[in-house]
Amino acid sequence: MKIKAVLSVVFAVVLSGCVGTPDSEGWHTSQKEAFLEILENDAYMSICNDRALYEKVRSSEDSRLMSRLLIDYTNNLANGCIDIASFEKAQEARKSEKFKTHYTFYKQHVDANAIRMQLKAGQSIEKILQPYVPPYREFTRLVNAYHTLKKQKNTSPVLLHKIRLNIERVKLMKPIKSKNYALVNIPEYAVRIIENGKTAVKMKVVVGKRHMQTPIFSEDLQYVVLNPQWNVPDSIARNEVIPSMLKDPEYLKKHHLVIRRDYNLDSPALQWDQLDAEAYAGGKGEVPFKFIEVPSKKNGLGRVKFLFPNRHSVYMHDTQSKYLFKRSVRCYSHGCVRLERPKEMLSYIIEHYTATPLPEAQEMYDSLKTHFIKIVKPLPVHTAYLTVYVEDDGKVHTFKDVYGYDRLQKLNFRE
Numbered sequence: 472m473k474i475k476a477v478l479s480v481v482f483a484v485v486l487s488g489c490v491g492t493p494d495s496e497g498w499h500t501s502q503k504e505a506f507l508e509i510l511e512n513d514a515y516m517s518i519c520n521d522r523a524l525y526e527k528v529r530s531s532e533d534s535r536l537m538s539r540l541l542i543d544y545t546n547n548l549a550n551g552c553i554d555i556a557s558f559e560k561a562q563e564a565r566k567s568e569k570f571k572t573h574y575t576f577y578k579q580h581v582d583a584n585a586i587r588m589q590l591k592a593g594q595s596i597e598k599i600l601q602p603y604v605p606p607y608r609e610f611t612r613l614v615n616a617y618h619t620l621k622k623q624k625n626t627s628p629v630l631l632h633k634i635r636l637n638i639e640r641v642k643l644m645k646p647i648k649s650k651n652y653a654l655v656n657i658p659e660y661a662v663r664i665i666e667n668g669k670t671a672v673k674m675k676v677v678v679g680k681r682h683m684q685t686p687i688f689s690e691d692l693q694y695v696v697l698n699p700q701w702n703v704p705d706s707i708a709r710n711e712v713i714p715s716m717l718k719d720p721e722y723l724k725k726h727h728l729v730i731r732r733d734y735n736l737d738s739p740a741l742q743w744d745q746l747d748a749e750a751y752a753g754g755k756g757e758v759p760f761k762f763i764e765v766p767s768k769k770n771g772l773g774r775v776k777f778l779f780p781n782r783h784s785v786y787m788h789d790t791q792s793k794y795l796f797k798r799s800v801r802c803y804s805h806g807c808v809r810l811e812r813p814k815e816m817l818s819y820i821i822e823h824y825t826a827t828p829l830p831e832a833q834e835m836y837d838s839l840k841t842h843f844i845k846i847v848k849p850l851p852v853h854t855a856y857l858t859v860y861v862e863d864d865g866k867v868h869t870f871k872d873v874y875g876y877d878r879l880q881k882l883n884f885r886e
Contacts, residue, residue, distance in 0.1 A: 496534035497591035503532060505596045506541060515600065516614055516638050517544050519552035520884035538590070541599070542583045549579040549603035551642040554883045561879045571679075571806065573686035573783065574856070574876070577645040579603060606648075608668050610641045612861035620867075628886075633869060636880060637859045644853060645689035653692065653852045655787070655808050657685055658870035659860055660801040662787070662808065664819065664850075670863055672819050677790065677801040677809035684874050685806050689853045690779040695820055695844040697835045699776045701764035702734040704784065705757055707805065712762050713752045716743065727769060728762050736763060766841050774836060775817050779852040787852075789813035802873060808854070824848045 493499050510518065510525055518525050521543045528536050555576055565572055581603070589599050604610070617634045620626040655662045657678050664672040679685035703712055716722045723729070723743065730741040741760055751758045764770055773789020783806065790809040795801055803809075810816055821832045824846050835842040858870045858877055872878060 493591060493593070494534050496538050497587055498534045498537060499593060502590065502593075502596055503534075503537065506537065507532070509596060509600075510540075510544075512618065514614075515544070515548050515604065516617065516635070517547035517552070519547045519882075521547070522884065538587065541590075541596070542581065542586055545586060545600060545603055546581045548600060548642065549581050551576070551639040552883050553636075553639045553643065554881045558880050569682065571683045572874070573684070573688070575645075575686070575688040576643045577689070578643070579646065605641050605644065606646065606650075607641055607644065607652075608665065609654075609857065609861070610638065612865075613638045613641065613859065616859075616861050616867050630869070632882075632886060633877065634859050634867075635886065636877060636882065637857050639882065640856060640880075644855065645851070647689075647851045649849045649851055651850055653850060655685070655852070655854045656857050656860060656870075657687075657854065658856060658858045658873050659868070662810065662816075664816075666823075672816060674815065675796045675801065675811035676787075677792070677795050677803050679804050679806040680802050681874065683805050685804070685808060685854055686783045686785060687854055687856050688781060688783065688785075689851055690781045692777060692779045692820070692824070692846050692850040692852050694778040694846060695817065695825065696776045696778060697832070697842040697844065698766040698774055698839050699770065699772045699788070699841060700734075700736060700766050701770060701772045703728070703762035703764065704805075706755070708758050708762050709751055709753055709755070713748050717749060717752065723762075726771075727764050727767055729765060731761050731763060732759075734761050734763060736765065766839060768839070773813060775813050777816070777820065777852075785854070787816070800871075800873070820846070820850075824850050 507529065509515065510529070521540060524536065524540050524543070527533070528540050553576075558574070562572055562574065586599060613634055617631065617638065620634070621631060650668070651664070651666050653662060653664050655676060655678075660676055660678060662672075662674060662676050663670050712722070712728070719725075720743075729736070730743065730746070731738045732741065746760055748760075764772075768774070769791060771791060773791060776786050776788035778786050785807050787808045787810055790813075792803070792809070795803055795809070796811045817832070817836075818829065821827055821829055821844065825832075825844050826847050827844050832844060835844070856874065856876050858872055860868045860870070862868060
C-alpha cells in the first residue's frame with residue numbers, strides 16, 4: 472500500500488508538470504509561477520482584502536507568505552468578499568420594521584492542511600482552486616466583463632463596483648454538480664433554464680413585494696403540480712381573507728374558497744358561522760382552520776405550479792394577473808414567483824425532466840383535477856439577486872436595486 476501511495480503522488484507530480492524538489496513549504500517553481508500569474512490579473516477576483524499581502528508576495532516570492540495567500544485566496548473564492556456580518560445586522564433591522572426578507576449565503580469549508588498537502592503532492596494551482604470556482608456561467612461572464620470594462624478609460628467606477636458585488640454574490644450561491652439549472656433573477660424580473668451553458672427557456676416573472684421579498688436560496692425542483700389547490704397561508708388568512716370576509720359575506724364564494732380543519736380538501740367542510748373567525752383577524756400565529764382555493768380555471772395559482780420544497784413555502788406558478796407582465800416593475804406577489812408563460816415552462820419541464828409523456832400530461836391538465844408529476848432529473852432552482860447580468864450575446868445589462876441589497880451589501884475591502 473505504501474508503494475502504491477508513493478507512486479500515486481509521483482504520478483500526480485508528473486501530470487501537473489511539477490518536476491524537481493519542492494521547497495520547505497511544499498512549493499514547486501512551476502506552482503509559484505502559475506499562482507503569481509493568476510494573481511497578476513486576479514483571474515478569480517479573490518485577492519479582496521489581501522492586497523497588502525499580495526504585494527509582499529509579489530516582491531519577495533516568500534514561500535511561507537505565498538502559502539498563507541493561497542489559503543486566503545481559496546477562502547475568498549469559496550466564500551466571497553462581502554461583509555456578511557454587517558449585512559445580516561442590516562437585515563435584522565429591516566425585519567424589525569416588518570420587512571419579510573431572507574438571503575441565504577452558501578459558505579464552503581476550506582481545509583488549509585489539505586491545500587498544503589496538495590501543494591506538496593505537486594498538484595497544479597488550477598486543480599487546487601477548481602473545487603471552489605462557482606459552477607455557474609454567470610461567474611465567468613461577470614469576471615470577463617469586469618476585466619474588459621476596467622481596461623476601458625470611460626467605464627464608470629459605479630458600474631465596476633456593481634459588477635464586482637455581483638461576482639461576490641455568485642460565489643456565495645449554492646455549489647451544484649448539475650450543468651443545468653433554473654435561475655430566477657429577481658432584479659431582472661426574469662427566469663431562465665440554463666442547459667449546458669446556454670439559455671433554453673427565458674420568460675418574465677412577478678416577484679415578491681418590496682416588504683414581502685422573494686427569499687434568496689436554492690433547492691432542487693421535485694414536482695410539477697397540475698390544477699393546484701391554493702392553501703392560503705395563515706398570515707394571509709389573518710390579514711386579508713378574514714377581514715375581507717367580515718366585510719363581505721360573499722367573499723369566499725367569489726374567490727372559490729372553502730374552509731377545512733387542515734389543507735386536505737377531502738376532510739369535512741366547515742361553515743363560516745361555526746367559527747370564531749373574528750378572533751383571528753390580524754396579528755400572527757397559527758389559525759385553527761384553513762382556507763383553500765379549489766382547483767379551477769380561475770384559481771389564483773393558475774393551472775400549474777413548480778415545487779422545489781423549502782422552508783419559505785415559495786414556488787413558481789401560473790397566475791390570473793397576466794396584465795402585470797406588461798409592467799416594467801413587477802413586485803406584486805407575497806414572495807412566490809409568477810410565470811409569464813407557464814405552459815411553455817410546463818412543456819419544457821415535462822419533456823426534459825419527467826418520465827411522463829406530453830400527451831398524458833395534457834390529459835391531466837385538461838381534467839381540472841390535481842395531479843403531481845415527479846421530476847426524475849436534477850434541476851436546481853436558484854432565486855438569485857443579480858443587478859448585473861451578461862447575456863448569451865455578451866451584452867452587459869444592469870437592473871435597479873429593487874430590494875436594496877446593492878446598498879446594504881458591502882465589500883470587505885477597498886477597491
